[in-house]
Amino acid sequence: MMPQLLKSREAILLAAILALLAIIASRFPAYVEPGNLINVFNDTSTLIILAMGQMCVILTRCIDLSVAANVALTGMVVATLNTLMPGLPVVAILVVALVLGACLGAVNGLLVWKLQIPAIVVTLGTMTIFRGIVFLISDGKWINAHEMSAGFKDFPRMEIAGLPMLSWIAVLVVICFVVMINRTPLGRSFFAVGGNPNAAVYTGIDVGRTQFLAFTISGMMAGLTGYLWVSRFAVAYVDIAGGFELEVVAACVIGGISIAGGVGSVAGTLLGALFLGVIKNALPVVNISPFWQLAISGSAIIIAVAFNAQSSRTKGRVILKSAEHTA
Amino acid sequence: MTDATHHHVPDRLTTPLQRTLKSWETLLLAVAIAIFLVNSFASPYFLNAWNLSDATFNFTEKAMIAFAMALVIISGEIDLSVASIIALTSTAMGAAAEVGVGTPGIVLIGLAVGLACGAFNGALVTGLGLPSIVVTIGTMSLFRGISYIVLGDQAFTNYPASFAWFGQGYAFWVISIEFVFFILFAVIYGVVLHKTNFGRAVFSIGNNPVGALFSGIRVKRVKFILFLLTGLMAAFASVCLTSRLGSTRPSIAFGMELEVVTMVVLGGVNILGGSGSIPGVVIAAFVMGLVTFGLGLLNVPGIVMSIFIGLLLIGVIALPRVWKQLRQARS
Numbered sequence: 001m002m003p004q005l006l007k008s009r010e011a012i013l014l015a016a017i018l019a020l021l022a023i024i025a026s027r028f029p030a031y032v033e034p035g036n037l038i039n040v041f042n043d044t045s046t047l048i049i050l051a052m053g054q055m056c057v058i059l060t061r062c063i064d065l066s067v068a069a070n071v072a073l074t075g076m077v078v079a080t081l082n083t084l085m086p087g088l089p090v091v092a093i094l095v096v097a098l099v100l101g102a103c104l105g106a107v108n109g110l111l112v113w114k115l116q117i118p119a120i121v122v123t124l125g126t127m128t129i130f131r132g133i134v135f136l137i138s139d140g141k142w143i144n145a146h147e148m149s150a151g152f153k154d155f156p157r158m159e160i161a162g163l164p165m166l167s168w169i170a171v172l173v174v175i176c177f178v179v180m181i182n183r184t185p186l187g188r189s190f191f192a193v194g195g196n197p198n199a200a201v202y203t204g205i206d207v208g209r210t211q212f213l214a215f216t217i218s219g220m221m222a223g224l225t226g227y228l229w230v231s232r233f234a235v236a237y238v239d240i241a242g243g244f245e246l247e248v249v250a251a252c253v254i255g256g257i258s259i260a261g262g263v264g265s266v267a268g269t270l271l272g273a274l275f276l277g278v279i280k281n282a283l284p285v286v287n288i289s290p291f292w293q294l295a296i297s298g299s300a301i302i303i304a305v306a307f308n309a310q311s312s313r314t315k316g317r318v319i320l321k322s323a324e325h326t327a
Numbered sequence: 328m329t330d331a332t333h334h335h336v337p338d339r340l341t342t343p344l345q346r347t348l349k350s351w352e353t354l355l356l357a358v359a360i361a362i363f364l365v366n367s368f369a370s371p372y373f374l375n376a377w378n379l380s381d382a383t384f385n386f387t388e389k390a391m392i393a394f395a396m397a398l399v400i401i402s403g404e405i406d407l408s409v410a411s412i413i414a415l416t417s418t419a420m421g422a423a424a425e426v427g428v429g430t431p432g433i434v435l436i437g438l439a440v441g442l443a444c445g446a447f448n449g450a451l452v453t454g455l456g457l458p459s460i461v462v463t464i465g466t467m468s469l470f471r472g473i474s475y476i477v478l479g480d481q482a483f484t485n486y487p488a489s490f491a492w493f494g495q496g497y498a499f500w501v502i503s504i505e506f507v508f509f510i511l512f513a514v515i516y517g518v519v520l521h522k523t524n525f526g527r528a529v530f531s532i533g534n535n536p537v538g539a540l541f542s543g544i545r546v547k548r549v550k551f552i553l554f555l556l557t558g559l560m561a562a563f564a565s566v567c568l569t570s571r572l573g574s575t576r577p578s579i580a581f582g583m584e585l586e587v588v589t590m591v592v593l594g595g596v597n598i599l600g601g602s603g604s605i606p607g608v609v610i611a612a613f614v615m616g617l618v619t620f621g622l623g624l625l626n627v628p629g630i631v632m633s634i635f636i637g638l639l640l641i642g643v644i645a646l647p648r649v650w651k652q653l654r655q656a657r658s
Contacts, residue, residue: 063460111641115648118598120405120460124585125641132634140628238630246464259458291479291577295472301465302451309457 009256009308013271017278024282031285038163044277045170046225046232048270050244051251052177053105053221055269056214058252059190060207061197061261062119064215066108067222068244069130074101074226076134079143079152079236086149093152093227101223102216104130109215113208119215127245134238145234156232166228173221177266190214194261250297251276254304276300351595355610358643362614366621373624380501384571386590386616387505388564389583390608393590394516395560397608399553400591401520403533403600404452404459406554410583411470412444412561413568418474420566421483421575430489437569438562444470445558449551467584474577483575494571505567509612512560517605529553533600589640590615614639 025032050067057064078097081088104126111122145153156166163171181187192200193210200207230236255272257264276297283293366373373379392409399406420437428436444466451462496504520526528549531539540546569575594611596603615636622632 111645115645115652117641117644117648121592121598121644122641124588125637128585128633128637129641132630132637135628135630136634140630246468249461249464250468253461253464259461289476289479291475292472294468294475298465298468298470298472301468302462305457305461305465306451306455309455 010265010267010271013255013268013275017271017275020275020278020282024286028285031282038167040277040281041170041274042164042167043281044273045166046229047244047247047251047277048170048273049173049221049225049228050248051255051269051273052173052266053218054248054252055177055255055257055264055266056181056190057119057211057218058249058257058259059194059261059264060211060214061194062112062211062214063123063249063259064105064108064218065120065123065245065249066104066127066130067218067225067248068241069127069134070101070104070219070222071226071229071241071244072134072238073104073130073137074223075230075240076138076143076226076236076238078227079148079230080137082149082152083143083147086152090151090155094224097223097227098220099223101226102220105216105219105222106212108219109212112215113212116208119211131238138236138238140238143230143236148231148234153231153234156228166232169224169228173224174266174270181266186210186213191262194258194263196262247276247297250301253301253308256304256308258308259305272304352604352607352610355593355595355607355614355643359610359614359617362617362621366617366624369621370624373621376501378620378624380503380506382616382620383503383506383509385619386612387503387509388568388571389587389590389615390509390612391512391564391567392557392560392583392587393594393608393612394512394605395553395557396587397591397594397596397603397605398516398520398529399459399557400588400596400598401533401600401603402529402550402553403536404550404553405463405588405598406448406459406557407463407584407588408444408448408466408470409557409561409564409587410580411467411474412441412558413565413580413583414474414577415444415470416440416562416565417569417575417579418477418483418577420569421486422477424486424490425483430487430492433486433490434493434566437566438559441558441560441562441565442555443558444561445555446551448558449554452554453547453551471577471581474579478575478577484573486570486573490570491573492570494567494569505571508563508567513605513609517609520605525549525552530601533597533602586615586636589636593640593643 021032030036050071054064054067074097077100078093081096082093108119108122108126111117111126112119156164156169158165160168181190189200189205189210192203192205193207197207200210225241229241233240251273252264252269253259253272254275255264255268255270257269257272279296279300280293283290283296396406396409416437419440420433423433423436448459448463448466451457451466452459493504498504498507520529528539528544531542531544532546532549536546565580568580572579590611591603591608592598593614594603594608596608618635618639619629619632622635623629
């Protein structure tokens with residue numbers, strides 16, 4: 001039990017995060033105070049939510065590069081809606097964000113499912129199309145804090161038991177994904193489709209339909225994040241979350257989701273996102289220029305994926321040796 | 328079984344003429360001509376030699392990278408770090424120019440950095456056997472990240488006057504130096520891919536890497552060379568772009584990797600590897616250049632143009648598939 005636990009990728013990642021926190025704490029104890037850790041988690045919440053959706057897509061051997069553009073588009077739509085109808089309750093805004101995001105994800109999914117266009121091509125295309133539509137809707141203008149209603153802006157900041165609503169939503173999303181991935185036929189079919197699409201067909205799983213659902217879920221999470229992002233920063237413009245899709249993919253890869261599909265876990269994805277979040281928030285504290293962040297997350301991706309491949313390779317060798325012995 | 332012997336077996340399925348007419352390149356050429364005609368009617372400024380010459384700058388740098396990228400994609404890999412290689416090489420060249428290195432030295436340093444970036448990608452993909460999409464998403468952040476560490480919010484602008492030749496010079500009349508390089512590279516890559524053993528190896532690796540290995544192709548070495556070439560071409564594009572802009576910021580060429588991949592896929596290269604052609608990529612470069620230039624003349628903002636590029640990318644791949652499905656449904 002214990003050696004197995006030590007070998008698991010989640011345990012190693014958790015140890016890495018704790019070690020990172022310990023190193024930072026040795027110089028800057030204020031960083032690990034509960035209040036600040038809550039801030040770090042809150043700041044990472046959007047990444048966690050998006051990474052959960054992306055995880056489903058990558059599990060089915062696809063990739064969704066349009067999530068950040070989806071965030072910008074949904075964010076702009078709900079912000080515009082808010083300026084036109086300031087009285088609209090937050091619940092209605094949330095429903096609009098979730099539905100619109102899911103529809104945008106479904107567009108990706110339909111193109112992958114019905115026309116069998118590779119996911120990377122589809123989402124490269126929709127990524128630029130979605131961003132372009134944001135420009136068409138907004139005419140390139142910003143929607144600023146004073147144009148948004150108080151209820152719209154206050155929702156993600158609302159504190160319940162010391163934790164802001166944004167963090168609670170991330171927690172809720174993670175719980176939903178734990179149940180969905182581990183306890184529902186849909187969740188298991190993601191693994192089946194990614195692990196071996198041919199075998200999945202013979203077990204009665206529609207591969208294309210499963211990929212379609214993964215894209216819809218990813219889009220839905222992007223839509224949710226769209227509202228949260230815009231209300232949290234109290235500004236909506238064309239370029240929000242620019243390039244964030246790569247950080248989302250990075251969180252998944254660091255969390256041990258195999259880009260070849262079929263391998264990964266919710267816990268790993270959560271830890272992958274937290275790992276990036278801890279680093280991102282630590283840089284200003286340890287007085288490293290924020291310009292270092294890009295290079296550091298790039299190195300983290302490369303090291304994570306190299307480490308991943310190395311551990312799976314040694315496993316392969318051991319099996320081969322034992323097979324030779326028995327023969 | 329006996330029926331089979333009575334079937335007429337054609338010695339070829341389609342005549343060469345039919346094949347040419349039905350090919351992707353012909354379809355793309357028709358699109359390019361249509362766009363050209365629409366543009367000439369839509370704007371009185373379109374049919375002007377100097378304006379058309381300016382339009383070529385929209386695609387020459389991207390197309391140089393697209394040629395190498397086409398080979399990488401045909402071999403079943405992808406390189407998303409090319410735009411970041413441009414940023415890093417441009418930063419290195421800017422730093423060299425800052426300490427007074429002359430134009431030949433600047434260019435050599437740029438090309439060396441590009442080769443080093445390509446070697447780094449290639450080593451990770453072939454040496455450690457990592458998936459190229461993840462590796463190059465990582466190096467994409469890493470390479471541009473190094474530019475940000477060096478430059479921050481600053482810029483390098485002290486390029487010698489002679490350095491402007493690459494991006495601002497003209498060979499004769501309206502033909503720019505960049506356009507000459509574009510044609511030159513198109514010919515070189517066309518010959519390498521379609522007329523040499525190396526090119527055949529690239530196709531066979533893309534179709535079946537294991538089969539290629541067993542037929543004596545050094546798969547890893549070929550892939551490594553392809554990543555080297557992509558790094559080199561990105562560095563060359565960086566020389567042209569930096570020379571044309573006359574300055575280096577860490578955000579230079581941001582997002583260009585997507586336009587390069589779009590160009591390659593639009594050119595008929597299968598994103599899953601195994602097929603594609605350089606003439607296709609050349610025509611795709613013209614299509615993208617003409618679309619952006621024509622829309623620019625009509626005062627369409629750049630971001631709206633990107634909608635057209637995105638629709639073009641998906642539409643061009645989706646339409647033949649929709650057509651095929653409709654035909655299958657009918658029969």
